Amino acid sequence: MFEHVDAYAGDPIFSLVEQFMQDPREDKVNLTIGFYFDEDGKVPDFNCVNTAKAWAAANPPASPVYLPMDGLPDYRVAVKSLAFGDALPLVDSRLASTQSLGGSGALKVGADLLKRYFPDSEVWVSNPTWENHHSIFKGAGFKVNTYRYYNPETKVLDFEGMLADLNQLPEQAVVLLHPCCHNPTGIDLTTEQWQQVVAIVVKRNLLPFFDMAYQGFGFGLTEDTKAIQLMAETGQPFLLAQSFSKIFSLYSERVGALYVVCESSATAENVQGQLKFTVRTNYSTPPSFGARLVNHVLGSEALTNEWQTELEAMRERMHSMRQQLVEKLGELRPDVDFSYLAAQVGMFSYTGFSPEQIKRLKDEFGVYLIASGRMCVAGLNSRNIDATAKAFAAVC
Ligand code: PMP
Numbered sequence: 001m002f003e004h005v006d007a008y009a010g011d012p013i014f015s016l017v018e019q020f021m022q023d024p025r026e027d028k029v030n031l032t033i034g035f036y037f038d039e040d041g042k043v044p045d046f047n048c049v050n051t052a053k054a055w056a057a058a059n060p061p062a063s064p065v066y067l068p069m070d071g072l073p074d075y076r077v078a079v080k081s082l083a084f085g086d087a088l089p090l091v092d093s094r095l096a097s098t099q100s101l102g103g104s105g106a107l108k109v110g111a112d113l114l115k116r117y118f119p120d121s122e123v124w125v126s127n128p129t130w131e132n133h134h135s136i137f138k139g140a141g142f143k144v145n146t147y148r149y150y151n152p153e154t155k156v157l158d159f160e161g162m163l164a165d166l167n168q169l170p171e172q173a174v175v176l177l178h179p180c181c182h183n184p185t186g187i188d189l190t191t192e193q194w195q196q197v198v199a200i201v202v203k204r205n206l207l208p209f210f211d212m213a214y215q216g217f218g219f220g221l222t223e224d225t226k227a228i229q230l231m232a233e234t235g236q237p238f239l240l241a242q243s244f245s246k247i248f249s250l251y252s253e254r255v256g257a258l259y260v261v262c263e264s265s266a267t268a269e270n271v272q273g274q275l276k277f278t279v280r281t282n283y284s285t286p287p288s289f290g291a292r293l294v295n296h297v298l299g300s301e302a303l304t305n306e307w308q309t310e311l312e313a314m315r316e317r318m319h320s321m322r323q324q325l326v327e328k329l330g331e332l333r334p335d336v337d338f339s340y341l342a343a344q345v346g347m348f349s350y351t352g353f354s355p356e357q358i359k360r361l362k363d364e365f366g367v368y369l370i371a372s373g374r375m376c377v378a379g380l381n382s383r384n385i386d387a388t389a390k391a392f393a394a395v396c
Contacts, residue, residue, distance in 0.1 A: 012131070012370065012371065013032060013033050013131075013370055014033070016032050016033075016368060016370060016371075017030070017032055017033050019368075020032060020368045023366060023368075025366040027366060027384070027387060028366035028367075028368065029365075029366060029367045029368065029379065029380075029384045029387065029388050029391075030368050030376075030379050031367065031368060031369050031375040031376050031377075031379040031380070031388070032368050032369065032370050032376060032379070033376060034183065034246070034347055034348065034376055035246075035251070035376070035378065036246055036249065036314055036318075036347065036378045037376075037378045037379050037381070038314075038317070038381075039317065039381045039382065040381070041379075041381055041383075043249065043251075044249060045249055046248060046249050046306075046307060046310050046311075047306060047310060048297050048303045048304075048306040048307040048310065049248055049249065049250065049293055049297065049307075051297075051303060051306075052292075052293040052294075052296040052297050052303065053293060055296055056289065056292050056293060056296065061288065061292075066284070066285040067099070067285050067286055067287075067288050067291075068276075068285065069098075069276040069279045069280050069284065069285050070097070070098035070099060070272070070275055070276050070279065071098055071099020071100075071257075071285075071286050071291060072099060072288060072291045072292065072295060074295050074299070075099055075257075075291040075292070075294060075295040076097050076098070076099060076257065078294070078295050078298040078299060079242060079244075079257050079294065079295075079298065080092070080095065080097060080257070080259065081298075082215070082221070082242075082298065083212065083215070083225065083228065083240060083242050083257070083259065084225070084228060084229075084232060084259075085221070085222050085225055085229065086222075086229065087225075087228065087229040087232035087233065090232040090233060090235075091232045091261045093265045093268075094261060094262045094263065094264055094265050094267065094268045095259060095260070095261055095262070095268055096259070096260040096262060096268045096269075096271035096272040096275055097257055097258065097259045097260070097272075097275070098257065098258050098275045098276070098279060099255075099256070099257055099286045099291055100241070100242075100256040100257055100258045100286065101254040101256065101283070101286060101287075102243050102244075102245050102251075102254045102255060102256040103211065103212075103213045103241050103242065103243025103245065103256045104132065104136065104243075104256075105254065105256055105258075105286075106241035106242065106243070106256045106257060106258035107132075107133070107136045107137075107209075107211060107241050107258075108136050108139075108140065108282070109258050109275065109278050109279060109282065110209060110239050110241060110258050110260070111123075111136055111137050111139075111140035111142065112140050112278050112282070113260070113271075113274055113275060113278050114140070114142075114174055114207070114209075114239075115140045115141045115142060116274070116278075117274075118172055118174070118207065120172075121142070121172045121173055121174050121207065122142060122143045122144070122145055122170075122173060122174070123137045123142045123143070123144045123145065123173075123174040123175075123176060123209075124144075124145045124146065124147045124165070124166075124169060124173055124174070124175050124176065125137070125144060125145075125146055125147070125176040126146065126147060126149035126150075126162075126176070126177075126178070126182070127146035127147065127148060127149050127150065128149070128150060128184055128185065128372060129146075129149075129176065129178075129183070129184075130183045130184065130211075133176055133211070137174075137176075142174070147161075147162055147165035147166055147169075147175070148161030148162050148164070148165050149161075149162055149182075149185070149187075150185050150187065150350065152352065154340075155340040155350070155352045156187065156340055156343070157187050157189070157193075159189075159193055162197070163196060163197070163200065166197065166200045166201070166204070166206070167200055167204070169204055169206055171204060171205040171206070172205065172206070172207055173204075173206050173207065174206075174207045174208075174209055175201065175206050175207065175208050175209065176209050176211060177197070177208055177209070177210050177211070177227065178210075178211055178212075179210045179211075179212050179215075179224065179225060179226075179227040179228055180212065180214055180215060180217070180218040180219075180223075180224035180225070180227075180345075180346065181213075181214035181217045181218045181224070181345060181346025181347060181348070182346070182348075183213065183214070183346075183347070183348055183374075184348050184350055184370075184372055184374035185344065185348070185349075185350040185374075186344030186345055186346050186347075186348045186349045186350060186377075187343070187344055187350070188218060188345055188346075189227070191226050191230075194226060194227045194230050195230060197227075198227070198230045198231055198234060201231070201234075201236070201238075202234050202236050205236075207237065207238070207239070208231060208238040208239070209238070209239040209240075209241070210227065210228060210231070210238065210239065210240045210241070211240075211241045212224070212225070212228070212240060212241065212242050212243070213241075213243040213245065213246060214246055214247065214346050214347055215242070215247055216247050216308075216311045216312075216315060217246065217247065217311075217314065217315050217318065217345075217346045217347055218315070218345045218346050219315075219345065220312075220315075221308065221311075228240060231261075232261070235263075236263075237260070237261055237262055237263055238261050239258065239259065239260050239261070240258070240259040240261070241256065241257075241258055242256055242257045242258075242259070243255075243256045244256060244290070244294050246347065247311060248293070248294055248297070248307070250290050250293065250294070253287070253289055253290030253293070254286075254287065254290060255290035255291055255293075255294055258275070260275065314378075317378075318346070318347060318377045318378050319345075321377055321378075321380040321381070321385065322341060322342065322344065322349060322377050322380075323342060324380075324385055325341065325377075325380060325385060325388065325389055325392075326338050326339070326341050326342040328385065328386065328389035329341075329389050329392055329393060332389060332390065332393035333393045333396055336393075336396050340352070346377075347376060347377060347378055348374050348375065348376060348377065349374070349375050349377050350372075350373055350374055350375075351369065351373045351374070351375055351392070352373055353369065353373040353392075353395065354373070355371055357373075357395040357396075358370075358371055358373060360394075360395045361391050361392070361395055364391075364394075365387070365390075365391035365394070365395075367387070367388055367391045367392075
């Protein structure tokens with residue numbers, strides 16, 4: 001019956017993490033998967049989330065019934081303020097939204113909805129992008145294409161190429177955009193560059209789908225939403241996926257949201273219904289625990305302040321690690337220009353190393369990066385940064 005089922009090659013990142021775990025070397029360095037590790041190499045809990053967990057344990061839901069298909073109503077209100085900030089009044093009356101199973105779940109529900117109502121559209125993602133973007137949109141039945149983003153020669157943004165490619169797209173093409181902390185390159189657009197992208201989106205009547213998995217890891221909670229603010233000001237429809245996996249350290253609870261900004265409130269009402277239908281036919285209703293935690297933190301001024309302080313400390317630690325690495329590399333290899341690394345932001349950096357260099361880093365030095373050359377900056381700490389810099393310098 002199942003003889004025709006192919007073997008699954010496995011997810012390359014999860015497989016590499018497995019390999020790292022098996023590696024007996026004590027000085028091995030894990031710069032693979034996108035987890036926020038602290039200075040001690042641990043994936044930490046937020047204090048504010050622990051407070052919320054204690055509250056949740058003391059205040060269980062009145063009855064353990066299903067949540068609505070589109071999630072916990074208070075949560076949906078709390079998280080939209082975070083995603084849209086000052087631009088919320090510009091979109092609120094024409095907004096459809098649903099709680100989601102992390103950012104991936106938001107992308108999947110959005111992709112399924114789009115495929116149903118834009119069956120002839122194709123999807124364009126940046127080259128490169130988070131690998132699962134390809135899989136999720138292909139899985140929803142879309143043809144997935146790429147627009148230029150990273151220039152491997154210069155190791156910086158190919159902005160001219162990006163604009164030229166976006167300028168060629170047909171109407172209603174779905175364009176996946178990273179509003180901040182681009183995964184995998186760490187290369188973000190400036191406000192002026194976003195203005196130009198948004199102008200093309202409007203001129204060509206494209207359908208942008210923003211994927212925001214790292215709000216606050218770049219420059220700040222508000223600063224990281226500038227693309228969304230600019231898009232909201234145009235009055236044009238767009239989609240936004242939001243994830244709380246990293247920014248609340250709630251990876252396994254699967255907490256996120258999907259927003260569809262429509263042209264009018266009447267349209268938004270229909271889209272809201274179709275979001276519910278999409279959820280109903282996938283997994284029926286979402287879990288409540290993670291959403292209750294996020295809602296509790298965002299519903300309390302004191303806990304929100306604590307969360308912002310904790311988030312800021314993470315952002316600053318990653319920034320400091322990246323700068324220190326670049327300084328150390330500058331001392332070890334003054335003949336090589338590593339300034340491109342210093343200009344990148346967020347959890348990831350694109351080293352530009354070839355697959356051969358990545359293999360040498362792993363085999364000779366026990367420094368693990370993913371094959372594309374992406375490094376998780378949060379894996380650096382004061383105990384492994386010297387060894388990492390030496391290994392990088394050696395393979396250059
Ligand atoms: N989008 C991007 C760009 C990501 O990097 C990630 C997480 N790796 C996600 C979405 C998915 O987030 P989640 O774990 O919340 O599903």
